[in-house]
Amino acid sequence: MADNKPQDNQTDKPKENLIEVEIKRDFWDEEGERQRAGTIIKVPVEVALEGIESGALARVKKD
Numbered sequence: 001m002a003d004n005k006p007q008d009n010q011t012d013k014p015k016e017n018l019i020e021v022e023i024k025r026d027f028w029d030e031e032g033e034r035q036r037a038g039t040i041i042k043v044p045v046e047v048a049l050e051g052i053e054s055g056a057l058a059r060v061k062k063d
Helices: 045-054
Strands: 018-023 040-044 057-059
Touching (some): 018 045, 045 057
Antiparallel strands (some): 018 040
16 A cells, blocks of 8 residues: 655644744854854744843844
């Protein structure tokens, strides 16, 4: 019998809500890549809240 389930493991995970934030100070991500201040990125809500509390991130206001 053929298994008709998608092979992509990403489909098994619930979709995370992402928020656009601005980086306020440089940091290095898990891969060792430098993320520069002033860059706008999308991150999960929990990461955004932690970053905003620490002052490393700021929310991006939509017009």
